[in-house]
Amino acid sequence: MKIVGGPGSTELARKISVLLNAPLVAAKMKHFPDGEFYFRLEEKVSGEDILVVQSLYPPQDSRVIELFLMLHTIRDLKASEVKVFIPYLAYSRQDERYLDGECLSSGMIAKMLEHLGIDALYTIDIHNEKVLKMYTVPAYNLTASEELAKYFAAKDLVDPFVISPDDEKIAIERARNAARTLHADYDFLKKMRDRYTGEITTYPKKFNVKGRDAIIIDDIISTGKTAANATRILKEQGARRVFIGASHALLLGEAAKILKDSGVEEIVGTDSVVNEYAKVSVAPILVKALQDSGKIIS
Amino acid sequence: MKIVGGPGSTELARKISVLLNAPLVAAKMKHFPDGEFYFRLEEKVSGEDILVVQSLYPPQDSRVIELFLMLHTIRDLKASEVKVFIPYLAYSRQDERYLDGECLSSGMIAKMLEHLGIDALYTIDIHNEKVLKMYTVPAYNLTASEELAKYFAAKDLVDPFVISPDDEKIAIERARNAARTLHADYDFLKKMRDRYTGEITTYPKKFNVKGRDAIIIDDIISTGKTAANATRILKEQGARRVFIGASHALLLGEAAKILKDSGVEEIVGTDSVVNEYAKVSVAPILVKALQDSGKIIS
Numbered sequence: 001m002k003i004v005g006g007p008g009s010t011e012l013a014r015k016i017s018v019l020l021n022a023p024l025v026a027a028k029m030k031h032f033p034d035g036e037f038y039f040r041l042e043e044k045v046s047g048e049d050i051l052v053v054q055s056l057y058p059p060q061d062s063r064v065i066e067l068f069l070m071l072h073t074i075r076d077l078k079a080s081e082v083k084v085f086i087p088y089l090a091y092s093r094q095d096e097r098y099l100d101g102e103c104l105s106s107g108m109i110a111k112m113l114e115h116l117g118i119d120a121l122y123t124i125d126i127h128n129e130k131v132l133k134m135y136t137v138p139a140y141n142l143t144a145s146e147e148l149a150k151y152f153a154a155k156d157l158v159d160p161f162v163i164s165p166d167d168e169k170i171a172i173e174r175a176r177n178a179a180r181t182l183h184a185d186y187d188f189l190k191k192m193r194d195r196y197t198g199e200i201t202t203y204p205k206k207f208n209v210k211g212r213d214a215i216i217i218d219d220i221i222s223t224g225k226t227a228a229n230a231t232r233i234l235k236e237q238g239a240r241r242v243f244i245g246a247s248h249a250l251l252l253g254e255a256a257k258i259l260k261d262s263g264v265e266e267i268v269g270t271d272s273v274v275n276e277y278a279k280v281s282v283a284p285i286l287v288k289a290l291q292d293s294g295k296i297i298s
Numbered sequence: 299m300k301i302v303g304g305p306g307s308t309e310l311a312r313k314i315s316v317l318l319n320a321p322l323v324a325a326k327m328k329h330f331p332d333g334e335f336y337f338r339l340e341e342k343v344s345g346e347d348i349l350v351v352q353s354l355y356p357p358q359d360s361r362v363i364e365l366f367l368m369l370h371t372i373r374d375l376k377a378s379e380v381k382v383f384i385p386y387l388a389y390s391r392q393d394e395r396y397l398d399g400e401c402l403s404s405g406m407i408a409k410m411l412e413h414l415g416i417d418a419l420y421t422i423d424i425h426n427e428k429v430l431k432m433y434t435v436p437a438y439n440l441t442a443s444e445e446l447a448k449y450f451a452a453k454d455l456v457d458p459f460v461i462s463p464d465d466e467k468i469a470i471e472r473a474r475n476a477a478r479t480l481h482a483d484y485d486f487l488k489k490m491r492d493r494y495t496g497e498i499t500t501y502p503k504k505f506n507v508k509g510r511d512a513i514i515i516d517d518i519i520s521t522g523k524t525a526a527n528a529t530r531i532l533k534e535q536g537a538r539r540v541f542i543g544a545s546h547a548l549l550l551g552e553a554a555k556i557l558k559d560s561g562v563e564e565i566v567g568t569d570s571v572v573n574e575y576a577k578v579s580v581a582p583i584l585v586k587a588l589q590d591s592g593k594i595i596s
Binding site: 042 | 399409
């Protein structure tokens with residue numbers, strides 16, 4: 001297997017290459033003055049199994065087009081099996097229409113990726129797991145919750161307590177995973193999002209966190225409002241410190257400031273999103289999944 | 299036929315709707331805080347013939363994704379025939395590989411549009427007409443050169459002279475079209491683009507322009523360097539005024555300033571690109587093409 005890293009994930013691709021002991025394919029990438037993406041494979045891929053690595057964090061439309069252009073080239077040049085690792089799979093909000101006439105964006109992405117000839121998709125902590133049912137090729141949702149927990153385990157935590165700021169089943173599962181790794185207990189908050197305004201309400205709840213270090217485990221930190229609400233609730237109840245571990249720390253606009261102001265001790269993201277909070281790598285998670293699926297197949 | 303206008307071309311769609319006497323489909327469009335596009339058709343399109351209007355000027359990747367999402371929704375909701383009008387068709391530089399391993403971006407766009415179910419494509423002054431051979435559905439390249447010429451015809455021109463800043467056949471044809479409308483003569487310059495650096499050289503040439511108004515007719519004004527070179531050559535040879543008529547006045551970065559500094563009197567673009575230079579509409583060009591193709595079919 002050879003690896004092609006897109007502009008959104010060049011360092012991550014390099015890490016995966018090292019862990020898998022699989023070479024990176026030399027490629028030239030640039031943007032023309034008008035913003036169009038130029039991609040050129042500088043090595044033959046004909047007959048090779050290729051893993052494409054590209055995360056779709058903002059500006060996500062450019063990241064999507066870059067990915068489409070890379071896949072188009074790789075297929076055009078007769079690669080054999082093409083797997084794609086998209087740690088942050090943008091446009092994964094909906095798998096059904098809440099209102100008549102709505103666009104199922106996730107379906108467009110799935111349809112295009114399949115038509116571009118992917119043979120398998122791997123992603124990390126997708127916002128809505130049902131979105132993967134849009135794919136006919138194997139599509140795997142992996143989780144970064146244990147890797148995030150390991151980061152916090154090295155932190156001299158006082159009686160850690162893990163919390164999910166969301167009561168969806170998949171979110172609670174991530175908190176449970178992290179809690180297991182930390183030998184901690186866990187709980188969750190219930191939030192409500194207004195379908196029209198997008199405004200988030202977090203329902204208060206009594207926790208046993210007094211004097212303890214709390215770790216919020218979330219999939220995506222976007223505007224930071226949900227995590228800030230959760231932090232305030234935990235601090236008000238006497239939490240010692242509040243950490244945030246997010247698979248995808250998008251941190252739009254003022255998000256980092258909003259979180260700091262709410263009393264967050266440290267924000268920890270992964271290299272799914274390239275920014276200063278990317279302290280945990282998702283590379284070993286993918287590598288383990290590839291090796292496990294290898295075992296299943298053989 | 300009903301019309302759906304994308305975020306890149308809402309006003310143009312409205313004009314086409316008036317000229318064709320065809321209603322606009324009510325739709326809700328917005329971008330989420332993270333930048334993802336939300337699209338919802340507020341009327342049924344099931345069984346309807348739909349014309350989608352969306353130009354792909356920068357930020358072109360977002361414009362492309364918006365178009366893909368609109369088409370996906372329209373097809374998903376069982377529209378009958380779907381035509382698409384893309385005045386500026388981004389990613390149309392190449393129809394063949396100049397260097398091994400290069401991405402044929404135009405092929406990706408064609409492949410995706412066809413898989414999204416378009417039945418016909420209309421575009422304006424595509425940079426490389428061969429790109430349309432990538433389509434199996436009918437794909438029409440229309441020209442804005444006559445409409446641009448008509449704008450200049452109302453300007454009290456002194457003995458007008460039309461010039462193409464490029465010696466490609468299709469570019470010279472556009473200049474000839476404009477010259478015919480203006481009852482003027484025309485000529486062209488020869489330019490060379492370095493394949494690696496992108497640097498443009500314009501070869502000097504002697505014209506009979508002394509005391510005359512010159513009109514540069516070009517498809518795309520991008521960085522403005524080619525048109526500025528042509529302007530300087532014309533001014534040095536005594537041209538009275540130099541006008542620029544461009545089908546797609548992208549005018550990246552400092553382009554407008556570069557052109558003004560070179561001595562350009564006025565820059566005239568079309569509503570293919572929404573900016574202050576959009577003084578000519580491409581709506582009548584499309585409408586005529588639709589009516590002509592109707593005649594051919596019936």
